[in-house]
Amino acid sequence: MHYEKHFSKLEKIRWRLEEDIDWDHIQPELIKHDQKSLLRNICMTEIGALFAAEAFLRDFYDDIDFSCFVSVWYYEEMKHFLVLKRYLSHLGISIGEGELQHLRMSIPESSQETILMVHFLSEHRLAAWYHGISDWLEEPVGKNIFKRIAEDELRHGQAYFDFIQKDLKQQPEHLIKYLKTALFMLSPKAPADIHAVTLTKTTERLENPDYILYIEGTVVSDAVKQATCKRIYALLSILAGTTLDSYASLSNFIKSLKKTNRLASSIAV
Numbered sequence: 001m002h003y004e005k006h007f008s009k010l011e012k013i014r015w016r017l018e019e020d021i022d023w024d025h026i027q028p029e030l031i032k033h034d035q036k037s038l039l040r041n042i043c044m045t046e047i048g049a050l051f052a053a054e055a056f057l058r059d060f061y062d063d064i065d066f067s068c069f070v071s072v073w074y075y076e077e078m079k080h081f082l083v084l085k086r087y088l089s090h091l092g093i094s095i096g097e098g099e100l101q102h103l104r105m106s107i108p109e110s111s112q113e114t115i116l117m118v119h120f121l122s123e124h125r126l127a128a129w130y131h132g133i134s135d136w137l138e139e140p141v142g143k144n145i146f147k148r149i150a151e152d153e154l155r156h157g158q159a160y161f162d163f164i165q166k167d168l169k170q171q172p173e174h175l176i177k178y179l180k181t182a183l184f185m186l187s188p189k190a191p192a193d194i195h196a197v198t199l200t201k202t203t204e205r206l207e208n209p210d211y212i213l214y215i216e217g218t219v220v221s222d223a224v225k226q227a228t229c230k231r232i233y234a235l236l237s238i239l240a241g242t243t244l245d246s247y248a249s250l251s252n253f254i255k256s257l258k259k260t261n262r263l264a265s266s267i268a269v
């Protein structure tokens with residue numbers, strides 16, 4: 001089971017909330033007012049893992065391996081919420097249970113291929129955003145927290161990738177569904193904040209639902225964005241079994257797959 005492999009891997013490198021964060025040395029004076037508001041929004045968005053976990057367990061009812069893995073993923077995502085909530089409390093910012101309850105929602109059903117690809121790409125984008133925030137912050141404890149959670153998100157992206165590969169080994173015909181979702185997410189015409197949390201409208205009930213646009217537009221460097229994009233296309237190439245190094249090459253490959261499928265079904269008739 002992939003669950004077993006990822007459980008062991010994540011267990012070994014797991015950071016501890018009490019031991020690994022230097023809570024006694026936070027320097028609140030180094031955090032600017034606009035940074036506080038952004039951190040608060042990020043913290044509240046992390047609780048969206050609760051709604052996603054519910055949807056995963058429903059939509060992957062027939063996949064025992066992935067359903068087990070959700071327990072590890074959900075634990076780590078809720079720890080992101082908790083570490084940020086505690087960090088904010090050191091800055092004099094609180095988040096009440098009522099506010100969190102107000103965010104409660106149910107995510108509509110979706111296909112397993114769409115969910116896995118959306119989350120594979122979203123974890124990569126989130127890792128880039130958090131790396132960017134780590135560089136952007138001057139406060140050292142905050143920098144360390146965002147570096148740690150960025151690395152977690154990247155490992156989550158790798159886990160989703162492994163589950164996609166597992167599915168493709170069993171059902172190679174699913175490739176086109178995965179790649180079409182990637183095409184939708186990576187389109188140059190897609191909103192700059194496209195991500196699982198904006199697609200599911202998790203962020204819409206926040207005071208400032210557009211905060212991700214600010215991160216994407218102002219906080220993250222072009223170098224980080226380009227490195228993330230390169231990594232995503234390298235992994236999509238592994239799935240496709242051919243080099244996909246740009247949006248155009250992904251689009252052309254999907255067109256060729258559709259053509260092959262049409263040909264195959266006309267021969268079958």
Ligand SMILES: [Fe+2]
Nearest residue numbers: 046077080153
């Ligand atoms: Fe997270």
Ligand SMILES: [Fe+2]
Nearest residue numbers: 123152153156
């Ligand atoms: Fe994650």
